[in-house]
Amino acid sequence: MNVIEWLIAPFRYGFMQTALIAAVLVGLSCASIGVYVVLRRMAFIGDALAHTVLPGLVVAYLNQWNLFGGALIAGVVTALGIGWLSRREAIREDTAIGIMFTGMFALGILLISTVRSFRDLTHILFGNVLGVTPDELVLIACITVMTLILLALFHKELELTSFDPTHAEVIGVRANALRYLLLILLAFTVVSSIQVVGVVMTSALLITPAAAAALLTQRLSRMFVIAVVIAILSGIVGLYASFYADVSSGAAIVLTATTLFGAAWIIHSVRRARQPEDEEIDETQMEPVL
Amino acid sequence: MSEPMLPYSGGYHHDPIPGAPALVVERLSVAYPGTKRLALRDVSLIVPVGARVALVGANGAGKSTLLKAVAKLLPIRSGAIYIYGNAPGGCHHRVAYLPQRGDIDWRFPITLRRLVLTGRYVHLGWLNRPSQHDKSIVEAVIDQLHLSDLAERQIAQLSGGQQQRALLARALAQEADLLLLDEPLNAVDADTRAIISAVLANLRGQGKTVIAATHDLGRLETDFDSAVYLADGREIIAPPDAFVGEKVSV
Numbered sequence: 001m002n003v004i005e006w007l008i009a010p011f012r013y014g015f016m017q018t019a020l021i022a023a024v025l026v027g028l029s030c031a032s033i034g035v036y037v038v039l040r041r042m043a044f045i046g047d048a049l050a051h052t053v054l055p056g057l058v059v060a061y062l063n064q065w066n067l068f069g070g071a072l073i074a075g076v077v078t079a080l081g082i083g084w085l086s087r088r089e090a091i092r093e094d095t096a097i098g099i100m101f102t103g104m105f106a107l108g109i110l111l112i113s114t115v116r117s118f119r120d121l122t123h124i125l126f127g128n129v130l131g132v133t134p135d136e137l138v139l140i141a142c143i144t145v146m147t148l149i150l151l152a153l154f155h156k157e158l159e160l161t162s163f164d165p166t167h168a169e170v171i172g173v174r175a176n177a178l179r180y181l182l183l184i185l186l187a188f189t190v191v192s193s194i195q196v197v198g199v200v201m202t203s204a205l206l207i208t209p210a211a212a213a214a215l216l217t218q219r220l221s222r223m224f225v226i227a228v229v230i231a232i233l234s235g236i237v238g239l240y241a242s243f244y245a246d247v248s249s250g251a252a253i254v255l256t257a258t259t260l261f262g263a264a265w266i267i268h269s270v271r272r273a274r275q276p277e278d279e280e281i282d283e284t285q286m287e288p289v290l
Numbered sequence: 291m292s293e294p295m296l297p298y299s300g301g302y303h304h305d306p307i308p309g310a311p312a313l314v315v316e317r318l319s320v321a322y323p324g325t326k327r328l329a330l331r332d333v334s335l336i337v338p339v340g341a342r343v344a345l346v347g348a349n350g351a352g353k354s355t356l357l358k359a360v361a362k363l364l365p366i367r368s369g370a371i372y373i374y375g376n377a378p379g380g381c382h383h384r385v386a387y388l389p390q391r392g393d394i395d396w397r398f399p400i401t402l403r404r405l406v407l408t409g410r411y412v413h414l415g416w417l418n419r420p421s422q423h424d425k426s427i428v429e430a431v432i433d434q435l436h437l438s439d440l441a442e443r444q445i446a447q448l449s450g451g452q453q454q455r456a457l458l459a460r461a462l463a464q465e466a467d468l469l470l471l472d473e474p475l476n477a478v479d480a481d482t483r484a485i486i487s488a489v490l491a492n493l494r495g496q497g498k499t500v501i502a503a504t505h506d507l508g509r510l511e512t513d514f515d516s517a518v519y520l521a522d523g524r525e526i527i528a529p530p531d532a533f534v535g536e537k538v539s540v
Contacts, residue, residue, distance in 0.1 A: 039398060039399070153417060154416075156408075156411060156414075156419075157411075157416070159400065160408050160411065162395070162398060163394060163395040163396075163398030163400060164389070164393070164394045164395070164408070166363065166387075166389045166393045166394075167387070167389065167408060167460075169362075169363055170361045170362070170363065170382070170385070170386075170387045171298055171382050171383070171411060171412035171464075172297070172298035172299030172379070172382045172412070173298045173411075214399070217399070218399045218444040219399060219401075220399045220400060223399060
């Protein structure tokens with residue numbers, strides 16, 4: 001079997017075509033919003049959001065409602081809850097997230113344990129991109145398109161509130177409103193990626209590609225492109241691994257992204273070692289933007 | 291100047307009241323949210339249009355607090371503020387605020403040129419993209435602050451003085467009438483100091499109003515028309531021999 005045949009063969013199957021499109025779409029939306037998640041140091045929130053949709057998924061499953069709907073409601077409620085809690089001075093934001101995320105996740109597990117045989121549990125926790133149905137694909141596509149459009153429309157304000165919220169407030173941009181927008185988009189994105197990599201590993205698609213991109217460039221526009229390329233590449237490599245080696249597709253996707261991050265780290269380290277000393281520049285400020 | 295189609299403050303725009311001073315502060319008291327202690331107590335001030343006023347005092351005297359209250363970054367506890375006769379927030383584009391360097395995430399991947407461009411955003415509002423006109427204003431102020439060679443640098447890769455000039459460039463790009471500068475001369479090199487002094491002189495020529503916080507008593511009389519002294523959140527009488535200039539407070 002030649003290489004091209006080897007590459008094409010999996011996609012003779014309809015479910016593999018659906019999986020490929022799903023992986024590309026999820027890679028697009030996760031990596032794009034992930035750039036903001038990483039630059040705004042919201043990695044923990046991203047992870048928390050992915051976990052807190054579990055009770056929504058389970059309740060929807062038990063009542064035979066739409067799984068997406070259940071997860072979305074739980075995700076949006078959590079996004080708003082985190083935003084609301086973190087406005088208060090009494091509890092620090094990361095503490096509030098930690099409490100909410102474990103509480104909601106435990107509620108999901110508790111609900112699961114009430115059902116004797118919960119066949120889809122591993123799919124929810126670890127994803128199964130090969131099991132994406134055409135209906136789910138349409139939803140994933142809608143979420144990706146919506147996310148990309150909104151990120152593009154509000155890019156200049158999202159960028160400004162990320163590095164200088166004070167100036168944003170002075171000119172009348174409500175930094176908090178943009179934070180809510182980002183959290184809600186994050187909830188949608190997380191829900192769309194659960195089918196691909198699962199609740200537990202979703203934050204890898206959000207954070208790892210963007211973090212790798214941040215090591216490779218100091219231009220925001222390039223960071224978006226690199227992150228998206230890494231995420232999509234991870235999705236495709238993961239699909240092949242899953243098809244030929246019969247391993248968990250979610251885990252293969254995440255590990256590919258992790259490997260690419262490792263490569264980015266090496267490139268970054270080599271570049272830094274080669275960089276000539278510049279007396280004008282404060283070395284302590286030369287760290288990557290992570 | 292044309293109004294943005296979708297202004298950030300929801301179309302909340304007032305014309306200046308004719309003959310009103312640039313800034314009137316009446317018995318202003320301010321506390322930081324979540325704290326009881328007043329950071330500013332009973333401070334009154336009238337700044338005429340075109341004046342350059344230095345707010346002088348030690349750290350914690352209330353200089354930054356006063357500027358933040360005028361920029362509507364802090365809620366007013368009691369008293370009142372009028373900017374060209376209107377309440378704060380009534381005309382965002384008319385007020386530029388230069389923050390202390392520590393308020394900005396310098397590691398964010400953005401170039402100096404784009405940082406300065408954010409000074410134009412108030413004129414653009416939602417969904418609008420910067421025009422050629424906006425970009426030419428940005429290039430002009432970058433040139434004025436001697437930053438042209440550094441325009442494509444990521445902002446963490448600038449020296450402290452260059453960062454300070456970049457922030458001043460952004461404030462100028464906004465083409466505001468009232469500039470609130472928080473410690474623009476703090477810990478800057480001699481070159482930067484000279485460039486900023488030239489900018490302040492230039493602003494006077496344009497009839498712009500400048501209020502700058504400083505704890506540097508060195509060159510007050512060359513850069514400013516008058517000085518107001520603050521200590522522990524109150525206005526105090528100027529120390530003996532200190533520069534006062536034309537009196538602006540009441």
